Amino acid sequence: MSVTLEHFLTVSTLLFAIGLFVALSKRNAVAVLMGVELMLNASNLALVAFARLAETSLAITGHVFVVFVITVAAAEVAVALALAVAVYRNRETVDVDKVTSLRA
Amino acid sequence: MIEGAGPVAAFWGLSALTLLAAGGVVVSRNLFHAVLFLIVVFLGIAGFFLLLSADFLAMAQVIIYVGAIAVLILFAIVLTPRASRDNAETRMAPVALVAGVAVAGLLIPAILDAEWRTLSSAPALPVSDLGRELLGVWVLPFQLASVLLTAALVGAVVLVRSPREEREEIDEEERR
Known part of the structure; x- marks a missing residue:
């Protein structure tokens, strides 16, 4: 019994697909954001799996990239949640179907 | 390639935990429960990082995702008290389901089909x-x-x- 790179990539892909579904289908803006976080985590898992298991001379670069992804995800989540709170303050809802004032 | 009964069992356990918790984010009808499932996903990913001997990233994952991002999401939920918390889907949910299944259905066969050049002995990072x-x-x-x-x-x-x-x-x- 052994675990190969394909195993990790399959788990990562499934997690990404679930995250994509959550981000595209949920009605609450905060839930949409949770889907984005799931997708980012799935990509991080793939990057770390490549760094550890793939034949490359740049293995540590995978870890560096994960550090940057985590940083940007933290910045993104702070701004996005601030946006959700700002939208809520003006319209008393964070339902992405009801925030349609830009619709022609 | 990762060998040995312990790591292999850890992989399957973590996979089941992470994917079931991600499913919980989708199906739970309460937004607070969805966040709690999301925290379990974050912890599962941290476990994967440990399994892949990325110990620093595992700790960073726990501190930043579980400690900061999950708390921020909880804050956003409690700061929007009159918004609906039923974690419902929009009318576009079937389209989203097709997109998700298509991504998984296209990528997984490609992953399994590809010839990956993998290492037999893992590098120390x-x-x-x-x-x-x-x-x-x-x-x-x-x-x-x-x-x-x-x-x-x-x-x-x-x-x-x-x-x-x-x-x-x-x-x-x-x-x-």
Whole structure:
């Protein structure tokens, strides 16, 4: 019994697909954001799996990239949640179907 | 390739935990429960990082995702009290389902079909190497990340300021 790179990539892909579904289908803006976080985590898992298991001379670069992804995800989540709170303050809802004032 | 009964069992256990918790994010009808499932996903990913001997990233994952991002999401939920919390789907849910299944259905056969050049013996990736890379080759992106974090912090503060606070500030400036 052994675990190969394909195993990790399959788990990562499934997690990404679930995250994509959550981000595209949920009605609450905060839930949409949770889907984005799931997708980012799935990509991080793939990057770390490549760094550890793939034949490359740049293995540590995978870890560096994960550090940057985590940083940007933290910045993104702070701004996005601030946006959700700002939208809520003006319209008393964070339902992405009801925030349609830009619709022609 | 990772061998040995312990790591293999850990892989399957973590896979089941992470994917079931991700499913919980989708199906739970309460937004708070969805966040709790999301925390389990984050912890499962941290476990995967440990399994892949990325110990620093595992700790960073726990501290930043579980400690900061999950708490931020909970804050956003409690700060929007009259918004619906049923975690419902929009009318486009079937389309989203097709998109998700298509991504998985296209990528997984491709992954299984590809000829990956993998290592038989794993390289050691110590944290000291990561630090040297970050402050060596990647020092410019590293600095840019700090600028980005500062800008995001200021932006978040500006966005969530209440109109009353803004008015008070303008009044104060006019008085001066």
